[in-house]
Amino acid sequence: MSFSKIILQWYSGHKRTLPWRGSRDPYKIWLSEIILQQTRVAQGTPYYLKFVEHFPTVTDLAMASEAQVLKLWQGLGYYSRARNLHATAKKVAFDLGGKFPSTYEELMKLKGVGDYTASAIASICFDEPQPVVDGNVYRVLARYFGIDKPINDSKGSTYFKRLAREIMDVENIRDYNQGIMEFGAIQCAPQNPYCLHCPLNQSCVALQKNVVKELPVKLKKTKVRHRYFNYLVPITKNENGANSTLLRQRKSKGIWQNLWEFPLLESEGDIDLSQIKARIPEVLPLHGNSEVELFNESPIVHKLSHQHLYTKFWIVQSNTDLTGAIPFDALEEYAVPVLLADFIKTYKI
DNA sequence: AAGCCGGGGAG
DNA sequence: CTCCCAGGCTT
Numbered sequence: 001m002s003f004s005k006i007i008l009q010w011y012s013g014h015k016r017t018l019p020w021r022g023s024r025d026p027y028k029i030w031l032s033e034i035i036l037q038q039t040r041v042a043q044g045t046p047y048y049l050k051f052v053e054h055f056p057t058v059t060d061l062a063m064a065s066e067a068q069v070l071k072l073w074q075g076l077g078y079y080s081r082a083r084n085l086h087a088t089a090k091k092v093a094f095d096l097g098g099k100f101p102s103t104y105e106e107l108m109k110l111k112g113v114g115d116y117t118a119s120a121i122a123s124i125c126f127d128e129p130q131p132v133v134d135g136n137v138y139r140v141l142a143r144y145f146g147i148d149k150p151i152n153d154s155k156g157s158t159y160f161k162r163l164a165r166e167i168m169d170v171e172n173i174r175d176y177n178q179g180i181m182e183f184g185a186i187q188c189a190p191q192n193p194y195c196l197h198c199p200l201n202q203s204c205v206a207l208q209k210n211v212v213k214e215l216p217v218k219l220k221k222t223k224v225r226h227r228y229f230n231y232l233v234p235i236t237k238n239e240n241g242a243n244s245t246l247l248r249q250r251k252s253k254g255i256w257q258n259l260w261e262f263p264l265l266e267s268e269g270d271i272d273l274s275q276i277k278a279r280i281p282e283v284l285p286l287h288g289n290s291e292v293e294l295f296n297e298s299p300i301v302h303k304l305s306h307q308h309l310y311t312k313f314w315i316v317q318s319n320t321d322l323t324g325a326i327p328f329d330a331l332e333e334y335a336v337p338v339l340l341a342d343f344i345k346t347y348k349i
Numbered sequence: 350a351a352g353c354c355g356g357g358g359a360g
Numbered sequence: 361c362t363c364c365c366a367g368g369c370t371t
Contacts, residue, residue: 032366033367037368038354040357042358075356112367115368120366134367135365135366185365220351223352305354305356
């Protein structure tokens with residue numbers, strides 16, 4: 001039996017039931033694919049369910065504010081996905097009459113939709129024979145065909161895309177694409193694949209050469225940048241006597257764009273109370289009496305894929321009337337990074 | 350072509 | 361700890 005037929009047969013017996021699986025609604029498939037970019041199914045599924053509940057159609061999503069979308073996206077990471085999701089929803093709802101493009105070529109023009117996602121939507125919703133090549137497919141192809149080309153340079157990705165196109169099942173592209181991804185996720189797993197019990201083990205080149213563990217080949221790892229964040233957490237009473245604080249929206253490029261955070265002092269290294277006091281005026285217009293206290297003695301290390309954030313939270317009690325102060329209870333309305341959400345949860349206890 | 354962009358789970 | 365996840369965008 002051919003490679004694709006084995007994949008199809010395996011898929012028919014092993015596919016998981018997932019909330020979006022079975023649907024041909026391009027809105028739901030698009031939504032699930034954006035959520036699942038670089039994200040495990042287990043992590044993304046609750047977000048998919050939330051989004052579908054809040055926004056049953058692309059027009060519902062388009063009519064929401066970006067703030068609402070980011071808030072629902074909070075904790076999932078790669079926040080440009082949420083911004084692009086909202087921009088594309090508006091385009092589809094308001095410029096394209098609520099109707100998604102139905103071809104790979106047109107889908108590729110949407111923000112946040114690249115080769116993989118366009119192929120997935122085109123094949124799953126419209127039966128267009130476009131092969132998907134995601135992390136799972138790279139792994140399955142690299143092992144089965146014994147290819148040691150790096151998967152993450154331009155030549156490698158072109159090579160694998162061409163190979164994927166040659167072996168795809170054009171007549172069953174919808175199930176085949178989902179099948180090879182599912183096969184990679186469950187059977188041909190990154191670590192400790194159970195090759196003894198694999199339906200492809202008679203013809204898998206990597207297994208025959210005993211190099212399953214070495215494939216796929218991936219170039220270099222990202223260098224980690226170390227940063228020192230000092231969040232100033234203003235505490236003041238507002239006119240109603242409620243404890244209030246201050247948030248700023250990150251507008252610059254870089255991490256967490258358009259999310260909210262406390263006034264931030266970034267430093268070259270770990271700094272102490274006197275250095276903090278000297279720099280407070282850079283971000284907080286305090287007058288009158290104030291008192292600064294360190295919340296966490298040792299920095300909280302928040303790890304992103306390529307940045308380690310050594311973070312201290314400084315509580316700044318003040319009788320200054322801060323313009324734009326937010327009642328502490330209203331913090332939950334704002335989309336904040338997990339680093340801040342964890343602090344807020346701890347501090348409120 | 351290389352760098353940037355999150356957070357979490359598995360081993 | 362390391363690896364990597366239904367990738368895409370920017371420079």
